[in-house]
Amino acid sequence: MSKKSTWLARHSSDSSAVRRIVCFPHAGGSASFFRPWVKHLPPTVELLAVQYPGRENRYAEPLVGTVAECAAESAEALLAEPARETVLFGHSMGAAIAYETMRLLEVAGAAHFTRLCVSGRRISEFPDPADAVPRTDTQILSDMAELGGTQAEVLDEPDLREMLLPIIRNDYLLIDRYRPPRDAVPIGADVLALIGDRDPQVDERQVKAWASVTTGAFEWRVFSGGHFYLTDHARRVVELATAPSRNSASPGKVR
Structure with missing residues (x-):
């Protein structure tokens, strides 16, 4: 089976589509998290989501151990798609994978990937990755309760807890061990950084630090809400993510 049919879930596709948004889920999340976004998009914009192994239609597949592996597989799948203007959107863990995927796509010379949207994720100020160890069930349940959301x-x-905990534990370890490369060449794509004003994992100062990863345009927005603010603000998030490149709107807070 091709990478295209396993790594990418196609939530909408229309013969008139001229643009595309590709979404990367959070730790423990799956491609279906973004399916409701279809109703906020015109037929000219198709919606795809990355499906990590070990969940939904890929439940029987081994989990991936590193952000780099996820990014490499995602980039390969995306390069096999017809070339059209494309936005990458990643939430939480997905923001790190989307960023690394964008870096690979630009190295491959794919200029039609024009914007990176990072949500609920910082780019710096991490503890030593050598200290990362698998989290216990108690730690995972406590973290998930703090972050909120439907998960x-x-x-x-x-029964669902028994099925999901190994996936979430793996994803947490994957992201706990990831660090952005210090010598990374800045990407050329525009960057849009989004957070909720009550997110316990990232604050306004930290979200602005994403400006350092790009030579393109940079914008940031703060929404009312916690780590999963985007479920309550889906329409506005989609509008911002899919707006024409180099949007001149000023950054700030969205209520």
Whole structure:
């Protein structure tokens, strides 16, 4: 089976589509998290989401161990798609994978990837990755309760909890061990950084630091809400992410 059919879930596709948004899920998340975004997009913009191994239609596949592996597989799948203007959107862990994927796409010379949207994720100020160890069930459940979102509610069901905990533990370890390369060449794509004003993992100062990864235009927005603010602000998030490149709107807070 081709990378295209396993790594990319196609939530919408229309013969009239001229642009594309590709979404990268959070730790423990799956491609279906972004399916509701279809209703906020015109037929001219198709919606794809990256499907990591070990979940939904890829449940039987081994989990991926590094951000680099996820990025390499995602980039390969995306390069096999028809070339059209494309935005990458990643939330939380997905922001790191989307960033590394964009770096690979630009190295490959794919100029039609024009914007990177990073949500709920910082780019610096991490603890020593050598200290990263698999989190216990108690730690995972505590972290998920703090972050909120529908996933925390799902973990209240014993059968679902038993199925999801290994996936979330793997994803947490994957992202705990990831560090952005210090000598990375800045990308040329525009960057849009988004957070919720009550996110316990990243603040306004940290979200502005994403400006350092690009030579293109940079914007940031702060929404009302916690780590999963985007579920309540989906329409506005989609509008910002898919706006024409080098949007001249000023950065700031969105209520």
